[in-house]
Amino acid sequence: MNIKKIIPGFIVCSVIAYIGTVLGGIFPKLGGASFAIILGIILGNTLVKSDKFAAGSVFSESNLLSYSIVLLGGTLNIYSVFSVGVKGVSFIIIQMMITVAASIWIGKKMKFKKKFTYLMGSGNAVCGSSAIGAVSPVVKPEQNDLGISITIVNLVGTVLMFLLPFTSRVIFHGDTVMTSALIGGILQSVGQVIGAGQLVNNEVLQLATIFKIIRIIFIVVLVSYLGKKVAKDSKLAKIEKEVEIEVEVEVNETTLEETKKRGFKKLNIPWYITGFFIFTTLKTLGVFNGDLSNIFHSISSKFEIIALAGIGMRVKFSTLFSQGPKALTYGLIIGVVQVVAAVALIELMYGLSF
Structure with a gap:
């Protein structure tokens, strides 16, 4: 790690994050994260697009986001799951699978x-940019895909943050549990959940946050699943290149079966997911008290915003303009699917009639 190369870009990311945080305080419904990545994109394509900032932005987007995820685990208590009951947990699991x-x-x-x-599936199913950051080391996407996915997920989440409280009033007539499930089961970031909850009432805010926490806990499962899926995709791609077309029909079944066995035997979980789980366990056991958890939350949030600034700096306008409209349409369609699926599941599980 070359510290001298990292410092310029890291300083820029930190300044962008600070400005984003200030703007997020002025416009709390949007939040500092949204401003950080938008400012990162703008400045990364104009004032600070020099290569000398590249190393620092890479460090910010990768290392700091990993540390942020570990610290986030120290703020979550596994026992929170039980407060929403079997129905609540089942709803979250099915909703995540559908997403x-x-x-x-x-x-x-x-x-x-x-x-x-x-x-896109990870960001929408779990916790927005944090989930995308968590799965990116096992997915190993192209840099522009990483930035665009986070931008689209945050943008769609911001739109839904204002729409879901109104939707819940129309469909669920203010029912606390169902409104909380809708908000906590769909919105991508904790900040968006809190913002939407505040538009309803304090009870919804608290319960929706617990639904959200459950989704975050399942991030470990999602990373494990995608790790297996990517490994399988990679092996199948190699098989397709190596196997002759004439004998493909004969060897395909056996080869696929062997590939499945090898892929599922080897589970490569990133260090920060292990750290996340350890910190969550320690929090649940009471090793981390409330004050320490608050410190973890504060540091984690700062690291995440700096990381988002770094990710934004590495998104190029040319790529965003060429792929952005199509990606935005994709994100909006996923958002619609999430809302429809959530309403149907809540209706089915809790039995509220329209």
Whole structure:
């Protein structure tokens, strides 16, 4: 690690993050994260687009986001899961599965690259930019795909943050549990959940946050799943190149079966996911008290915003303009699927009539 090369870009990312945080305080419904990545994109394509800032932006987007995820684990208590009951946990699991599956399927139909669909599925299913950052080391996407996915997920989440409270009033008539499930089960970031909850009432804010926490806890499962899926994709791609067309039919079944066995035997979980789980366990056992958890949360949030600034700096306007409209349409379709699926599941599980 060359510190001298990192410092210029890191300083720029930190300044962008600070400005984003200030703007987020002025416009809390949007949040510092949204401003950080937008400012990063603008400045990274204008005033600070020099290569001398590249090393620092890479460090910010990768290392700091990993540290942020570990620290986030120290703020979560596994026992929070039990407060929403079996129905609540089941709703979250099914909703996440639908979101990931729909993202991959829709993305395939729209001819997006597999790795980009994995990022979109992760960001929408779990916790926005944090989830995308968590899965990116196992997915190993192209740099522009990483930035665009985070931008689109944050943008769609911001739109839904204002729409879901109104939607819940119309459909669920102010029911606390169902409104909380809708908000906590769909919105991408914790800040968006809190913002939407504040538009309803304090009870919804608290319960929606717990639904959100459950989704974050399942990030470990998602990373494990995508790690296996990417490994399988890679092996199957090699098989397709190596196997002769004439004998493909004969060897395909055996080869695929062997590939599945090898892929599922080897599970390569990134260090920060292990750290996340350890910190969550320590928090649950009471090793981390409230004050320490608050410190973890504060540092984690700062690291995440600096990382988002770094990611924004590495998104090029040319790529965003060429792929952005199509990607935005993709993100909006996923958002619609999430809302429809969530309303249907809540209706089915909790039995509220329209």
